[in-house]
Amino acid sequence: MARIVSVVARTVRVPLDRPTAFANRQVLARDYALVKVRTDDGLEGIGHCYAGNFGGKVVTLAVRELLAPHLIGKESTEVELLWKELYQEVLLHGRTGSVMRALSILDIALWDVNAQAAKLPLYRYLGAATRDPVPAYGSGGYYLEGKTPEMLGEEMASYLALGLQGVKMKVGRLDPAGEEKRVAAARKAIGPDALLLLDANNAWHDVPTALRYCERFADYDPYWIEEPFSPDQIDNHAKLAERININVATGEIEAGRWRFKELLDKGGAAILQTDAAVCGGVTEFKRIGAMADCYGVNMCPHWFHDLHLHLVAALPNGEMVEYFADDQVLNFRRIIDRQLKIVRGKGLALPTDPGLGYSFDEKVIAKLDAEAWA
Numbered sequence: 001m002a003r004i005v006s007v008v009a010r011t012v013r014v015p016l017d018r019p020t021a022f023a024n025r026q027v028l029a030r031d032y033a034l035v036k037v038r039t040d041d042g043l044e045g046i047g048h049c050y051a052g053n054f055g056g057k058v059v060t061l062a063v064r065e066l067l068a069p070h071l072i073g074k075e076s077t078e079v080e081l082l083w084k085e086l087y088q089e090v091l092l093h094g095r096t097g098s099v100m101r102a103l104s105i106l107d108i109a110l111w112d113v114n115a116q117a118a119k120l121p122l123y124r125y126l127g128a129a130t131r132d133p134v135p136a137y138g139s140g141g142y143y144l145e146g147k148t149p150e151m152l153g154e155e156m157a158s159y160l161a162l163g164l165q166g167v168k169m170k171v172g173r174l175d176p177a178g179e180e181k182r183v184a185a186a187r188k189a190i191g192p193d194a195l196l197l198l199d200a201n202n203a204w205h206d207v208p209t210a211l212r213y214c215e216r217f218a219d220y221d222p223y224w225i226e227e228p229f230s231p232d233q234i235d236n237h238a239k240l241a242e243r244i245n246i247n248v249a250t251g252e253i254e255a256g257r258w259r260f261k262e263l264l265d266k267g268g269a270a271i272l273q274t275d276a277a278v279c280g281g282v283t284e285f286k287r288i289g290a291m292a293d294c295y296g297v298n299m300c301p302h303w304f305h306d307l308h309l310h311l312v313a314a315l316p317n318g319e320m321v322e323y324f325a326d327d328q329v330l331n332f333r334r335i336i337d338r339q340l341k342i343v344r345g346k347g348l349a350l351p352t353d354p355g356l357g358y359s360f361d362e363k364v365i366a367k368l369d370a371e372a373w374a
């Protein structure tokens with residue numbers, strides 16, 4: 001038993017070395033909202049989320065003003081009760097988006113501190129579903145000025161060379177013919193058998209346009225097409241899934257088990273990419289994962305491999321994590337103190353340290369901007 005004695009939050013803005021483009025936007029910097037939850041046994045749990053180019057302070061404000069006061073003095077292991085109370089607080093302010101991210105990262109910090117108290121890595125504290133390394137795919141394939149399809153192919157092959165189980169690239173920014181050249185180059189570079197994943201980042205608005213692209217892509221045997229539409233267009237996801245021979249994957253910016261249920265009921269996703277730092281924390285991720293299992297749907301969570309490795313290893317329908325080999329696009333890697341190791345051909349080695357198994361690198365964070373923990 002341990003009581004929560006302090007909750008602090010802050011924003012960190014980490015600039016990208018090079019402007020990097022997706023189907024429908026360009027990124028220059030990334031904001032992360034960070035929290036630390038301390039208990040009276042002297043342990044400290046952490047939580048973190050991505051908050052867009054400039055939205056970090058919206059999340060940290062929600063932590064400080066809305067949610068943190070609610071946690072002080074409470075028993076840290078009562079995660080379900082605390083989740084219910086925090087959710088009551090967010091009802092008026094945001095059941096998805098920044099306020100839900102604030103709830104999510106506090107919930108993650110509670111699981112971290114509780115697993116530390118139990119002296120177990122988080123995946124074991126959650127009831128390990130495996131002892132093996134967690135399969136991982138190399139994620140990248142962004143649009144950069146001057147990057148040719150051949151260069152994209154080399155990048156994809158480099159992820160397989162690291163010993164990862166598949167590769168992912170962006171699609172949807174160019175016209176269908178231009179995108180087909182990129183997908184063809186990626187398939188050629190990785191050979192016929194490796195998993196090739198395509199991420200459209202909400203590129204399309206209507207089913208006919210999505211079909212024009214996906215029918216060309218199908219020749220290159222992609223395992224999934226990711227986020228073809230905005231998360232609100234659940235019906236479009238379902239219609240596209242009916243028309244193509246490629247699995248539809250989505251869910252990285254969706255929150256709450258009810259919206260995921262609607263997505264699954266309508267047949268809008270064959271794979272869920274739920275992000276614990278977005279959907280409502282570890283507590284909500286577990287619920288969504290169990291529900292997805294009933295639909296025969298596996299969990300392939302969105303980025304933060306350091307966090308999500310634990311959840312994939314703890315769920316019977318956890319399939320693989322998204323791994324960023326460099327720190328250019330997922331520059332969160334720069335602000336933590338440990339990195340996961342790849343076991344060649346198998347995936348990411350399960351950590352042995354208690355809790356999440358990593359902390360923030362305060363020296364690096366202090367240099368990035370002037371905002372203090374509060």
Ligand SMILES: [Mg+2]
Pocket residue numbers: 199201226227252302
């Ligand atoms: Mg994505």
